[in-house]
Amino acid sequence: MKVRYTFRCYPTDTQAQELSRVFGHTRFTWNWALRLRTDAWANGERINYNQSSAALTALKKTPEHQWLNEVSCVPLQQSLRNLQTAFGNFFAGRAKYPRFKSKRDRQSAEYTTSAFKYTNSVLSLAKIGKLKVRWSRSFTSQPTTVTISKTGAGRYYVSLVLDETPQTFAKTGESIGVDLGINRLATLSNGERIANLRFTRKYETKLAKAQKSLSRKTKGSGRWNRQRIKVAKVHEKLSNARVDHLNKVTTDIVRRFDVIAVEDLNVRGLVRNRKLAKHISDASFGRFVSMLDYKCVWRGKALVKIDRFFPSSKRCWCCGYVAQAMPLTVRNWQCPDCKREHDRDENAAKNIWNFAVGLTV
Incomplete structure (x- = not known):
């Protein structure tokens, strides 16, 4: 390999x-x-x-x-x-x-x-x-x-x-569903929640200050070039911090679970939403899934991708009721049929897991 x-x-x-x-x-x-x-x-x-x-x-x-x-x-x-x-x-x-x-x-x-x-x-x-x-x-x-x-x-x-042949992780016999989001980077079907550290927000003040200083200098001058390198260093630090966090999270998930189910998200379509594009890009959904993909291949685990049109958020994982609409502002809802209270992301993760293991038709 x-x-x-x-x-x-x-x-x-x-x-x-x-x-x-x-x-x-x-x-x-x-x-x-x-x-x-x-x-x-x-x-x-x-x-x-x-x-x-x-x-x-x-x-x-x-x-x-x-x-x-x-x-x-x-x-x-x-x-x-x-x-x-x-x-x-x-x-x-x-x-x-x-x-x-x-x-x-x-x-x-x-x-x-x-x-x-x-x-x-x-x-x-x-x-x-x-x-x-x-x-x-x-x-x-x-x-x-x-x-x-x-x-x-x-x-x-x-x-x-x-x-090389990478070393495989030991089998645990466990499977999990993963729902990606902005408020929380990932919600697992077992109730575990992984925080979104929002690295862009963390560095945006420092980045804005460096870019403001760059814009005031004559393009092509020595001072402009030195300031350009300073701006690039902030960008690189932000990127490295994000990749490091994603690597740690995905490696931990691959180590603990044999079968991992995620939605096959259309990230290119999602970032067309100008109100959420910055936050979706900061969360790096595409890189998260690609890391899970190659690490599962390396470590002898399985990654299952669920169709992006599967109603994971609108569907009650208990009884199968599907709501007609579910705006993003709705973070918690009650199923009209079984009266069960749902956290939107956790419910989606459980539906993803049920679909992957064949409990949902």
Whole structure:
């Protein structure tokens, strides 16, 4: 099974300069190939990876593009392969049309086995040398690809792809239904409630102050660039805190339950609600479910996705009565048939669990 592990790395000043050159060459290759393929498509032609690779080889031989030979050729070829994948996803309807890359976005370069060496926790990249990496976990297999990246906040990360068999969690014989929400991040069918820590609200004052200071500076100046990095650091801290919380919550759920049932939410449709879009994005429903998905595969558990049109909130989990309407303002309701009092989210979680284990038809 292919797994990806990411670690923080600390290049020297010389290595940082060389990496900046690699990022620039890789970004140029992507943008050049994207323009080449876009212009060809406009003229009724199609250019694939092999043709763009041959064109890149010819480009390197021209006097005005000799500088492309200053760095390892592997990241440039991988950039073409990644562009081919991006076009494949676009034509399959899984993604939008590939975009041009900017030097102010996240920078990355991918190396294959011919351009890096990993031995005894020492990682060395072609024309870069040995990198200082903070290894936070151990692994036995050799990495197949290495991606080094630089975030907008100026931090460097190394991402390794390995072929490993993750350790499975012990079977508990338990199953659970999970209802996602804004007031509470998740409500479980056993009555357990997981708080929504609302990280955007926690950092929004600090972020607003940093962005206000950025807006008062001349774009492109040294002070503007230093303030831009400060804003990026706040964004990165917010994102890291959210991901850390989601990782802890999902790992705990996967560890305790063998079968986990969730709704297959249309998150893209939900965020069209301009009153709730900010809170839905902050809760990260899509990432929560995707984390449960791959962790269940890794750990030998099962994830069941319930149809998004299943009336989990409007249906009484005791007698099956379905209410005609259930606005979001209604957090508690009483079933007219069995007179049972329901918490909206807990009732939905129980309905999701009942449907997953076959108690609901």
